[in-house]
Amino acid sequence: MLEILEKAAALNGLVTAFAVVGFIVLVSGQISRRLTFGRVHGSAIAIVIGLALAYWGGTQTGGHKGLADMSLFGGIGLMGGAMLRDFAIVATAFEVQATEARKAGLIGVVALLLGTVLPFIVGAAIAWSFGYSDAVSMTTIGAGAVTYIVGPVTGAAIGATPDVMALSIATGLVKAIIVMVGTPIAAKFLGLKTPRSAMVFGGLAGTVSGVSAGLAATDRKLVPYGALVATFHTGLGCLLGPSLLFFAVKALVH
Amino acid sequence: MIIYGTALLAVCHLLGIFIGDLLGQALGVKTNVGGVGIAMLLLIFARLYMQKKDMLPKLTELGVEYWGAMYIPVVVAMAAQQDMVSALRGGPVALLSAIAAVGTCAVAIAVINRMERPADDEPVSTPMLHDNPLLADAE
Numbered sequence: 419m420l421e422i423l424e425k426a427a428a429l430n431g432l433v434t435a436f437a438v439v440g441f442i443v444l445v446s447g448q449i450s451r452r453l454t455f456g457r458v459h460g461s462a463i464a465i466v467i468g469l470a471l472a473y474w475g476g477t478q479t480g481g482h483k484g485l486a487d488m489s490l491f492g493g494i495g496l497m498g499g500a501m502l503r504d505f506a507i508v509a510t511a512f513e514v515q516a517t518e519a520r521k522a523g524l525i526g527v528v529a530l531l532l533g534t535v536l537p538f539i540v541g542a543a544i545a546w547s548f549g550y551s552d553a554v555s556m557t558t559i560g561a562g563a564v565t566y567i568v569g570p571v572t573g574a575a576i577g578a579t580p581d582v583m584a585l586s587i588a589t590g591l592v593k594a595i596i597v598m599v600g601t602p603i604a605a606k607f608l609g610l611k612t613p614r615s616a617m618v619f620g621g622l623a624g625t626v627s628g629v630s631a632g633l634a635a636t637d638r639k640l641v642p643y644g645a646l647v648a649t650f651h652t653g654l655g656c657l658l659g660p661s662l663l664f665f666a667v668k669a670l671v672h
Numbered sequence: 673m674i675i676y677g678t679a680l681l682a683v684c685h686l687l688g689i690f691i692g693d694l695l696g697q698a699l700g701v702k703t704n705v706g707g708v709g710i711a712m713l714l715l716i717f718a719r720l721y722m723q724k725k726d727m728l729p730k731l732t733e734l735g736v737e738y739w740g741a742m743y744i745p746v747v748v749a750m751a752a753q754q755d756m757v758s759a760l761r762g763g764p765v766a767l768l769s770a771i772a773a774v775g776t777c778a779v780a781i782a783v784i785n786r787m788e789r790p791a792d793d794e795p796v797s798t799p800m801l802h803d804n805p806l807l808a809d810a811e
Binding site for chain 1: 681682684685688689692695696699703704705706707708709711712713715716719720733736737738739740742743744745746747748749750751752753754755756757758759760761763764765766767768769770771772773774776777778780781782784785786
C-alpha cells in the first residue's frame, strides 16, 4: 500500500509539490499565530522550514538540489525551479503601480551598481586576506559575493580553479540564505516600507532568490518592486565581473 | 477567459527572456541580461495599455493574479531546493565574505532609505494598495 502511494506521489511530482508546500505554509501559519502571536511572518517561517528541509534532503541524498533530489519530492524542483519562479515573479508585476516604479527609477540603477561593486570589493578583499591573492581567485570569490550565478560565470570566463569556483558558489549561497532569513529581521533597520525602499533593497541585496524570499517574508506588497530591480542584478554582475572588475583587480594586484 | 490572462503573462515572460538573451549576446556575456525584469516591464505596459482600451475583463486579470498569489508558495519550494549542505560546507572564507558583503550592503540600503524621508512628505504609515484580490488577507 505504502509503495503504491509513494509511486503515485513520485509520478505526480508537481501535484505532490503543491500538496507538500501547502502543508508547509499551513504549518508555518499556525506556528506564526500560536507561537509568535503573529510577530514572525508566516512566510518567513515557511522559508526557514524550506531551507531546513533542503538541508535534510541534501544530507540524505548527497545531491545539490536539497529536497528536490529525493525522488518522492522531485516535483519541488519543478515548482521552485527557475521557470515557475520567474513566471510567478513576472506575474507580481501586475500589481506594480507604474508611478511608484518610475519615481524610483534612478535610485534603482544606483543601487544596482552599488549592489554589484560593494559585495565584490568586500568578497575580493576577504579572499585576499585568506591567501587567495591572485587576480583570478580574488575576482571569482568577489563575484560569488555578488550572486551564486555571477561567481561561476565569472570564474569560468577567466579560468578559475574548481576549488575557487566551489568557494565562490558557496559564498553566493550563504549570501542568499542570509538575505532570505535576515531581511524580515532587519526590515526596520533597512527602512523597508515603501516601493522605493524595496527597489533600493532589490538593487543592493542582489540575488533574486534572496530578495524574492526576503521580501516575501517581510511584506508581500513590496515584492514586485524589489524583484523588478533585482532581476537585472545577475546580468549586470555577469557583464562587469569578467571584464571591468577583473581588470581592476588585475591592475591592483600587480 | 482566464487563459487569456495566463497566456498574456506567458507571452510577456517569453518575450522578456528572449530580449534578455539578445541583450546578453549583444553585450558578449553568456547569460540573460535582465530578462525577467524586462518581462515585468512588458506586463506593466501591457496592463496599462489594455486597461485604457478596456480590453481587460476581470477574468483575464485573474489569470495573471493567480500566479502572482502563487508567488510565496513557489518561493518556499525554491527554498526547499537550495544547496544548503555545500553552502554550510564552504568554510570560513565563504561565510565571512558573505556576511561582510551582506552587512556592507545592509548599511548602504539603510543609508539610502533614510535619505528618502525628507523628500517624501506623505505619511509613511498609509497602507499601500495592491490590486491582487487573491491576496486580500492571504498573507
